[in-house]
Amino acid sequence: MNRWSPPLRGRLKINIDASVFPGNHFAGISLIIRDFTGQLVEACKLVERVRDVTQAEVVAALKALQWIIQLQIQNVIVEGDNKKVMDSINGMCNISPWEDGNLIKECQHLVSYLGNAVVCFRNRKYNQVADLLARKMCSQNRTDLLKSLVTSDEASVVKEIIDEDFIAGDNKDEDFTVGDHHYRFYNPTQ
Secondary structure (H helix, E strand, C coil), rough: CCCCCCCCCCEEEEEEEEEECCCEEEEEEEEEEEEECCEEEEEEEEECCCCCCCHHHHHHHHHHHHHHHHHCCCCEEEECHHHHHHHHHCCCCCCCCCHEEEEEHHHHHHHHHCCCCEEECHHHCCCHHHHHHHHHHHHHHHCCCCCEEEHHHHHHHHHHHHHHHHHHHHCCCCEEEEEEEEEEEECCCC
């Protein structure tokens, strides 16, 4: 079974996901920060008005990059499960329509500004906690929430899933490439 893989020691990883509310133009967005040991550092959920799921995924990436600046954290990997969006942020392809292109350019600007942030695609199976939280936002149809940290009840559920995800997962060393850059994730418990 494939599961979440930790960042290198001294780095943080933000897993992002978005889920569009059925029948309207609102999306539940989740941002989950974990450290190299797999421990939850912080989590955030938002509701944003969007045109479609692609735009929701772009907005999730933008919100994650803005949150990095707000929290003043360094050495961060942002992982999302929409390959076209992540590749577009990395300049590897173009995205349309133009509204999303402007959001992508803003993401690219923030990645450049941060200097030590990496944005990359990871399959949804590596992103189960963020996916679950985004879907929970949709199932509750909580369009009244603009932004909030995860509640204590949600935090306990998220922590339980994170513990299971990290312990039970196949967290072996893993390599991937973004553009000209090569990255290696490893399991510090091996």
